[in-house]
Structures are given as structure tokens and as C-alpha cells.
Amino acid sequence: MADGLRLADAVNETCPWSGKPISADSLTVYKGAVVGFCNPGCRDKFEKATTAFDSALQGKQD
Template sequence: MAEAAAALAEAVNDVCPWSGDPISADALTRYRGAVVGFCNPGCRDKFDAAVTAFDRAIADRG
């Protein structure tokens, strides 16, 4: 429980960027060195997929 609270405290946001709901300890990801929180694992996974696609598109243009 303390680990979850510590992880939530590291997040750069308090609400999910997709839904606007409060973030959850089971829905965190690391992006460019920062912990980003989401309301549920589905929103987190949607973010991870989008970021991966954008990063790949940028790399392909390089």
C-alpha cells in the first residue's frame, strides 16, 4: 500500500488525461523520465500505444 501511494506521489498529474477521472496506482506509466498516471490500465495502454506510434512516425521521418 505504501508503494502505491509513493508511486502516485511521483506522478506528474492528478487526473487522467483521457477521462479526467482521478489517477490509479495500477495505471501508471513512465514517459520520457516522468511518471504519468491514468484512471485505469486501458487508458494507460491507449496512451502507450499512441506514444509508440508517434515516436515511430517521427523516427521514420528522420
């Protein structure tokens, strides 16, 4: 989690993976927006997936 992220700033209220409410210890920033997840495991799964897709897309643009 990046320091200083606030639950109130998240663009979502429920975890996109589980559908459960988001948690203050499971926030990240994606494309300039605070995105929340129900637990750090879901957050980390999202970061891993988006990093892989962003890298793949970048490779296609080069």
C-alpha cells in the same frame, strides 16, 4: 505498469483521457516522467499512441 512506480511521483493528478483521478495500478513512464491514468485501459491506450507517434517521428528523422 513498470515496477516501483509511485502515485506520488506522477506529474498529473487526473487522467488525460477521462479527467478522472489517476490510479496506482495505471502508471507508466514517458520521456522520464511518471504519468498516471484512471485505469489500465487508458494507460495502455496512451502507450500504444505514443509508441506509434514516436516511431513515426523517428522515421521522419532518418
